[in-house]
Amino acid sequence: MKHTISVLVENEFGVLSRISGLFSGRGFNIESLSVAPTLDPDTSRMTIVTRGDDRILEQINKQLNKLISTIKVVDFTGEEFVERELALIKVATESESRAEVLRIVDIFRAKVVDVTARSYTVEITGAPAKVDALLELLRPMGIKEIVRSGPVVLGRGMKGVAG
Amino acid sequence: MKKTGSQILLECLQQEGVEKVFGYPGGAVINIYDDLFESPIQHILNRHEQAAVHAADGYARATGYVGVVIATSGPGATNTVTGIATAYMDSIPMVIISGQVPTPLIGNDAFQEADMVGITRPCTKHNYLVQDIKDLPRVIKEAFYIARTGRPGPVLIDLPKDIQVATLKYTYPDTVKLRGYKPTVTGNKRQIDKAAKMLLRAKRPVFYVGGGTVQSNASGELLALAERLQVPVTTTLMAMAAFPQAHPLALGMLGMHGTYFANMAVTDCDLLVAVGARFDDRVTGRIDAFASKAKVIHIDIDPTSIKKNVAVDLPIVGDIKNVLGALLDNLADQDEAVSESVSGLQDWHETVSHWKASHPMGYQASTSVIKPQYVIEKVRELTDDDAIISTEVGQHQMWTAQFFRFSQPRTFLTSGGLGTMGFGLPAALGAQVAFPDRQVIDISGDGSFQMNSQELATLVQYRLPVKIVILNNNFLGMVRQWQQLFFEKRYSQTCMELPIDFVKLAEAYGATGLRTDKVDEVGAVITKALETPGPVIMEFKVAREENVLPMVPAGKGIHEMVLAS
Ligand SMILES: Cc1ncc(C[n+]2csc(CCOP(=O)(O)OP(=O)(O)O)c2C)c(N)n1
Numbered sequence: 102m103k104h105t106i107s108v109l110v111e112n113e114f115g116v117l118s119r120i121s122g123l124f125s126g127r128g129f130n131i132e133s134l135s136v137a138p139t140l141d142p143d144t145s146r147m148t149i150v151t152r153g154d155d156r157i158l159e160q161i162n163k164q165l166n167k168l169i170s171t172i173k174v175v176d177f178t179g180e181e182f183v184e185r186e187l188a189l190i191k192v193a194t195e196s197e198s199r200a201e202v203l204r205i206v207d208i209f210r211a212k213v214v215d216v217t218a219r220s221y222t223v224e225i226t227g228a229p230a231k232v233d234a235l236l237e238l239l240r241p242m243g244i245k246e247i248v249r250s251g252p253v254v255l256g257r258g259m260k261g262v263a264g
Numbered sequence: 265m266k267k268t269g270s271q272i273l274l275e276c277l278q279q280e281g282v283e284k285v286f287g288y289p290g291g292a293v294i295n296i297y298d299d300l301f302e303s304p305i306q307h308i309l310n311r312h313e314q315a316a317v318h319a320a321d322g323y324a325r326a327t328g329y330v331g332v333v334i335a336t337s338g339p340g341a342t343n344t345v346t347g348i349a350t351a352y353m354d355s356i357p358m359v360i361i362s363g364q365v366p367t368p369l370i371g372n373d374a375f376q377e378a379d380m381v382g383i384t385r386p387c388t389k390h391n392y393l394v395q396d397i398k399d400l401p402r403v404i405k406e407a408f409y410i411a412r413t414g415r416p417g418p419v420l421i422d423l424p425k426d427i428q429v430a431t432l433k434y435t436y437p438d439t440v441k442l443r444g445y446k447p448t449v450t451g452n453k454r455q456i457d458k459a460a461k462m463l464l465r466a467k468r469p470v471f472y473v474g475g476g477t478v479q480s481n482a483s484g485e486l487l488a489l490a491e492r493l494q495v496p497v498t499t500t501l502m503a504m505a506a507f508p509q510a511h512p513l514a515l516g517m518l519g520m521h522g523t524y525f526a527n528m529a530v531t532d533c534d535l536l537v538a539v540g541a542r543f544d545d546r547v548t549g550r551i552d553a554f555a556s557k558a559k560v561i562h563i564d565i566d567p568t569s570i571k572k573n574v575a576v577d578l579p580i581v582g583d584i585k586n587v588l589g590a591l592l593d594n595l596a597d598q599d600e601a602v603s604e605s606v607s608g609l610q611d612w613h614e615t616v617s618h619w620k621a622s623h624p625m626g627y628q629a630s631t632s633v634i635k636p637q638y639v640i641e642k643v644r645e646l647t648d649d650d651a652i653i654s655t656e657v658g659q660h661q662m663w664t665a666q667f668f669r670f671s672q673p674r675t676f677l678t679s680g681g682l683g684t685m686g687f688g689l690p691a692a693l694g695a696q697v698a699f700p701d702r703q704v705i706d707i708s709g710d711g712s713f714q715m716n717s718q719e720l721a722t723l724v725q726y727r728l729p730v731k732i733v734i735l736n737n738n739f740l741g742m743v744r745q746w747q748q749l750f751f752e753k754r755y756s757q758t759c760m761e762l763p764i765d766f767v768k769l770a771e772a773y774g775a776t777g778l779r780t781d782k783v784d785e786v787g788a789v790i791t792k793a794l795e796t797p798g799p800v801i802m803e804f805k806v807a808r809e810e811n812v813l814p815m816v817p818a819g820k821g822i823h824e825m826v827l828a829s
């Protein structure tokens with residue numbers, strides 16, 4: 102089963118390799134990982150999407166907590182949370198398809214952020230499923246390049262996760 | 265006053281109470297060695313960095329203090345890795361200082377550069393690269409704190425050469441602030457209540473005791489609790505000395521080479537209490553057959569150990585000494601319930617006695633050829649109760665665990681988790697440095713001994729009277745045993761074709777060498793060695809194809825043992 106985990110870590114030398122090394126060393130899988138500092142520059146927040154049964158997830162949780170650099174681990178599975186991913190998609194556009202691309206972009210409330218005579222670069226933000234759906238529609242037009250940030254999440258409601 | 269990084273290092277080590285360090289010099293630590301010249305800290309010059317780490321490890325296992333090692337960058341540092349991994353697997357508190365190339369050169373493939381933080385990340389509890397002298401005192405403070413608290417383990421500090429010569433006016437911090445590190449020491453009271461109830465209700469309980477009990481210095485509490493409730497105790501390789509093996513409640517070792525009665529008791533028990541043990545595959549055998557009739561209580565300071573390999577009915581996270589103490593307190597005013605519970609165990613004790621009588625630990629004695637088990641029994645007979653025994657890895661290690669009836673904690677030093685040949689001699693050396701007046705004996709095989717035999721030089725130089733028993737079967741015995749049992753006796757690369765003259769080897773280093781192949785001389789050789797000052801090698805030419813039994817073949821449940829005939 103898919104789990105989305107937030108990990109607050111010390112923003113220090115080598116911390117990313119401690120986390121990724123833990124996953125690879127113990128045979129846990131990482132579907133995506135995104136990381137950046139929080140308001141407190143000494144703290145970074147990682148969002149990790151992983152898969153596993155309950156026993157594996159319990160180990161992932163405990164093993165992450167065991168790292169000295171880990172401040173807090175929250176598994177959002179079963180919680181209410183907002184999940185967003187950003188993607189940039191470079192689409193090849195022949196004259197006949199340009200309008201169609203724009204229409205699709207519009208329907209998805211995506212944005213064109215770079216234009217050349219033969220391409221559009223589209224920016225979309227949304228739940229990963231929405232990004233998948235847009236990609237599906239743009240694929241026949243000829244996607245030249247794509248980058249996805251991997252999802253980031255926050256719990257819904259007032260309660261915050263702080264270090 | 266401003267001090268250099270290397271001065272700060274040595275002063276901070278003293279603040280941590282460090283009196284002895286083990287190590288080996290080189291370019292990237294030459295400043296530290298220059299300051300050591302005048303430091304009250306005693307440095308032991310091992311003959312290989314791996315041995316320096318095992319020596320610090322042996323020092324730590326025998327004392328409970330943090331062992332300290334210094335090694336130079338590059339090859340010096342990479343030589344420490346096996347030692348660090350050995351300590352990590354057995355949760356031994358240790359701080360390793362490795363020199364590093366100057367910070368501006370890091371990443372340049374500089375001369376003798378190795379990425380030690382990267383290399384040791386998976387085999388240290390934590391590690392540091394010091395990039396600013398201002399961080400150094402805090403890093404040292406944290407390193408010692410992390411190494412010895414919670415589940416102990418090795419911590420590496422990689423110290424670039426320019427940081428060693430940079431200067432700083434400093435004070436050593438009294439406390440550490442680590443947001444992400446707060447080990448749970450005190451067991452949850454409700455869980456402890458539940459555990460006490462389960463123990464009082466159990467009809468066939470067993471304590472399954474591991475190395476955590478040693479680390480936590482909880483042997484006293486364990487004995488008191490086992491006696492109060494009359495619960496049989498089986499110990500892992502790491503905990504053979506944590507419970508007196510001659511005690512009527514002792515079941516000896518369990519697992520692959522465990523006793524018949526320990527393995528049967530675990531298979532049949534209705535309550536298994538794991539005490540600082542981690543359900544290693546060498547202990548459990550086929551996991552679904554392991555204690556399959558039992559409820560499981562698991563006490564451990566490391567939450568990741570709990571439910572990692574087996575389902576647990578009652579987890580208790582906490583320090584063993586603390587939790588066992590709390591259990592004793594809980595039972596203190598329950599005399600009636602306790603005596604009722606104890607009388608309810610009569611059938612269980614009878615069953616266990618029956619197992620013990622039907623399949624006692626033993627071996628086929630011989631008058632014509634020296635049996636390795638006999639040598640171990642003789643060593644036990646002729647040494648003090650507080651003698652410290654180390655081993656290498658192989659058959660001799662298992663026989664020591666099986667036949668050396670340990671009676672005091674921290675007297676058995678052996679590489680359990682990693683199974684590192686070459687550990688025993690330097691570990692004995694480290695223990696002898698800690699306890700110059702106690703008997704320290706390395707029980708070795710002829711193969712393992714050659715993995716760190718250069719340490720004879722260190723023993724002689726520092727007048728460390730370690731006695732070495734070599735059970736010479738001229739085989740890599742344990743691997744040969746597997747080849748005999750599972751590979752149709754195809755002894756591929758396990759026969760040590762070249763016989764080594766260990767007596768001459770001892771003499772070459774200025775130590776004493778003794779040898780015999782006669783059963784009736786075994787006792788006299790041991791006695792003579794113990795009386796001889798300085799290090800002594802005792803070489804015993806033993807039965808070559810003796811096997812370690814009982815044995816649970818790979819993939820079998822631990823009740824499916826091959827037994828001694
Ligand atoms: C460093 C290392 N290399 C290889 C092994 C695999 N191994 C385990 S036991 C053993 C044989 C040990 O032989 P010896 O020291 O002579 O002891 P014996 O089994 O004969 O008592 C070997 C090679 C190991 N444990 N450690």
